[in-house]
Amino acid sequence: MIGQHNTDEKTLAYINLFAVLGTLENLCSIDDEAKDLIADKQVSIGFAAANGPAATLFFDHGTCRLKSGAEHCQIRLPFSSVQKFNGMIDGTVTPIPSKGFTKLPFLLKGFTRLTDILTRYLKASPEDLADPAFFEKSTTLMFYTIAAAISQIGNHDKVSRASASYMNDGIIKLSIKNGPTASVCVKDHHLTTVKRTPKAPDACMEFGSITIARDLFDGKVNSLACIGTGDIRMSGMISMLDNMNRILDRVGLYLA
Numbered sequence: 001m002i003g004q005h006n007t008d009e010k011t012l013a014y015i016n017l018f019a020v021l022g023t024l025e026n027l028c029s030i031d032d033e034a035k036d037l038i039a040d041k042q043v044s045i046g047f048a049a050a051n052g053p054a055a056t057l058f059f060d061h062g063t064c065r066l067k068s069g070a071e072h073c074q075i076r077l078p079f080s081s082v083q084k085f086n087g088m089i090d091g092t093v094t095p096i097p098s099k100g101f102t103k104l105p106f107l108l109k110g111f112t113r114l115t116d117i118l119t120r121y122l123k124a125s126p127e128d129l130a131d132p133a134f135f136e137k138s139t140t141l142m143f144y145t146i147a148a149a150i151s152q153i154g155n156h157d158k159v160s161r162a163s164a165s166y167m168n169d170g171i172i173k174l175s176i177k178n179g180p181t182a183s184v185c186v187k188d189h190h191l192t193t194v195k196r197t198p199k200a201p202d203a204c205m206e207f208g209s210i211t212i213a214r215d216l217f218d219g220k221v222n223s224l225a226c227i228g229t230g231d232i233r234m235s236g237m238i239s240m241l242d243n244m245n246r247i248l249d250r251v252g253l254y255l256a
Contacts, residue, residue, distance in 0.1 A: 006158075006159060007157070007250075007253050007254055008156075008157065008158070009082045009083050009086055010051070010052055010082045010156060011152065011153060011156040011157045011254065012082070012086055012254055013049050013052045013053055013082035013085050013086055014052070014053045014152040014155070014156050015148075015149045015152045015153065015254050015255070016085065016086055016089040017047055017049075017053040017055050017085070018053065018055060018066065018148055018151075018152050019145050019146075019148035019149035019152055019255075020089065020118075020122070020145060020255075021047070021055075021057065021066065021089075021115075022055075022066045022144075022145075022148050023118060023122070023141050023144050023145045023148070024057060024064050024066070024114055024115075024118060025064050025065055025066055025144075025195070026140070026141055026144045026195070027064075027114065027117060027118050027121070027141060028059075028062065028063060028064040028114075029063070029064075030137055030140065030141075031117060031121075031137065033117060034114055034117050034118075035062050037110050037113055037114055038059040038060075038061070038062055038063075038064065038110065038114075039061060039062045040061065041059050041060075041061070041106060041110065042059065042060050042061060043059050043074055043075065043103055043106050044056050044057065044058045044059065044072070044073040044074045044075070045057045045059075045073060045074070045075045045076075045077065045100075045107065045111060046069075046070030046071075046072075046073030046075065046076045046077065047070060047077050047079070047085065048070040048076065048077070048078050048079065049079040049081065049082045049084070049085035050078075050079065050080050050081055050082075051081070051082065052079075052081075052082035052085060053082075053085075054068070054069055054070040055067060055068050055069065055070060056069065056070050056072065056073045073099075073100070074099075074100045074103050075097050075099065075100030075103045075104075075106075075107055076097060076098045076099045076100060077095040077096075077097055077098075078098050079093075079095065118141070121134075121137060121138045121141045121142075122138070122141060122142060122145060124138045135210075135214070136179075136210055139176075139179075139210050139213055139214045139217070140176075140179060140180050140210075142213075142214075142217050143176055143179070143180050143182070143213060143217075144180060144182065144195055145255070146217065146248075146251055146255070147174050147182035147184065147193050147195070148182075148193045148195075149251045149254065149255060150174075150184055150191065150193060150244065150247050150248060150251060151184060151191035151192055151193040153247050153250055153251060153254065154167075154191040154244075154247045155190060155191055157247075157250060157254075159250060160246070160247045160250055163243040163244075163246040163247050164186075164189045164190075164191060164243070164247070165189050166239070166243050167186045167189060167191075167239075167240055167243045167244070168186065168202075168237065168239070168240060169186055169187050169188070170185075170186055170201075170202030170203065170237060170240060171183050171184070171185050171186070171198045171200070171201045171202055171203075172184040172185075172186070172201060172202065172203045172204070172205065172236075172240055172241065172244055173197065173198050173201035173203070173204040173205070173206075174205050175197075175204070175205075175206045175207070176206070176207045176209070176210055176213045177206055177207065177208050177209055178209075178210075179210055179213070180195075181196065181197040182194065182195050182196070183195075183196065183197070183198040183201065184244060185198075186240070191247075201236060202236050202237045202240060203234070203235065203236030203237040203238070203240045203241050203244075204233070204234065204235045204236050205232065205233070205234050205241055205244070205245075206232070206233045206234075207226075207231070207232055208226075208230065208231040208232065208233065209231075212226060212231045212232070216232075219252060223245065223248075
């Protein structure tokens with residue numbers, strides 16, 4: 001992947017951990033099978049890539065949350081490089097735990113099943129998307145993955161760091177009308193995504209419907225054209241939105 005479209009493995013590792021695996025938080029709140037898989041579980045899995053990201057997924061009786069750092073976990077999965085961690089995500093590398101062997105059944109069965117369900121939503125087939133309920137859940141999960149990826153790309157991707165360097169401190173509200181909302185918080189040109197509605201955003205970007213959002217995520221429509229037709233509404237500090245949109249343009253290169 002290095003060199004292709006000027007993307008890099010380290011940025012991809014941050015996206016895979018904080019944006020892709022981070023979406024398990026949302027999966028477990030909207031998908032019944034995922035919720036049932038962890039209904040009676042209290043277990044944590046830490047991921048640590050050398051010279052790259054580290055974070056822990058905490059599963060607790062039907063809920064899931066991701067926290068930065070991998071010091072306090074029951075199962076620890078170390079990776080000697082960001083490439084190896086990315087290999088686990090694309091299925092070419094089998095991780096070997098450094099601790100937590102008694103919890104291996106959950107890692108091999110429950111966690112693997114959770115990631116399979118997530119993959120089905122994020123890489124949905126046309127047949128699955130024909131079901132309106134599946135379509136809505138799939139697009140909602142994609143929204144959260146993309147919202148989280150914006151911050152990781154803004155912080156780590158060489159091209160996007162230039163855009164982040166022009167962003168003033170403040171909060172951007174990103175939302176789908178009558179659907180999910182997230183906040184992209186900017187502080188000293190560092191971006192953090194929070195998956196909730198901000199109280200007083202400095203700028204807002206709203207996709208007019210779940211269908212418009214989906215068409216944008218799938219690359220079927222152009223964001224500038226949607227702004228022209230009013231299918232995307234922007235307000236507040238436009239310079240923040242302009243720079244965020246430049247970062248958003250690179251999300252597809254990494255998540256393809």
